[in-house]
Amino acid sequence: MPYVDSTSTSFFNPSAPARICDTRAAGPGIAANQCNVGGMHEIGPGGVLTFNIAALGATNVTAVVFNLTAIVPSASTVLTAYPGSSSRPIVSNVNVDKSATVPNRVIVKVPAACSGAACTVNVWNSVGSVNVAVDVDGWFQSTTGAQFTGVTPARACDTRTGTSGTDGCSNPGKVAAGASLSINITGIDNIPTLGGAHSPVAVVLNVTAANATSGTFVTVYPGLTTRPNASDLNVPSSLPVTNLVVVQVGSNGFINLFNDLGSVDLIVDVMGFYS
Secondary structure, X not given: OOOOOOOOOOXXXXXXXXXXXEOOOOEOOEOOOOOOOOOOOOEOOOXXXXXXXXXXXXXXXXXXXXXEEEEXXXXXXXEEEEEOOOOXXXXXXXXXXXXXXXXXXXXXXXXXXXXXXXXXXXXXXXXXXXXXXXXXXXXXXOOOOEOEXXXXXXXXXXXXXXXXXXXXXXXXXXEOOOOEEEEEOXXXXXXXXXXXXXXXXXXXXXXXXXXXXXXXXXXXXXXXXXXXXXXOEEEXXXXXXXXXXXXXXXXXXXXXXXXXXXXXXXXXXXXXXXX
């Protein structure tokens, strides 16, 4: 059954990952965007960055889903994401050590049923200065979209051993530098196949990178689409790194996992789907 109750008023609309905010100066690998006009704009101690999701063209938005990455802060710090035009709550979304790069998946409410420039999100930084990147995966809307169905967590892919019965992950081995692992996510753990009444439009995953031979990043994106300028995991060493991922399902039922540098094992655990 859909994971909603009688009071639910919003539905999920997935999108291919889109980097709508990056406070680092525009240059190789960093596009000009609303958060780096005129150069780098680090968030200082106690500072607040405000960005909007107008570039997505979404209307009647109630909440936005994005990956928030803290990039090489000058001191160990905490980031808090919260609705624009609201008081900062005493919560945290990213906890990051000095000079590290750490992401986390965030779902943030926005001003009620907003559209365009009125859809704003704040990101507060506790101490030191830090750059951030924001990669949007979708939004909740008050009118149309998909509902969530939870499943018993199941391992869809483990490149260390190969995963029998998963197209694209039967025995792939580590993902090489500049390569993508493509796996068919439908039909796994009660996720419906495409074309049915509850055909999945997005899946909720836990993705783990392990045994990396180099510092790297991993991007998860829909099958049959061009890889976006976005990231889901930042991997500094061979130690395991995990993040929650919400990703649109490609029109072929596949998702792709791209590795930037070196080689890395990837482990994909399914938590649920939107349909």
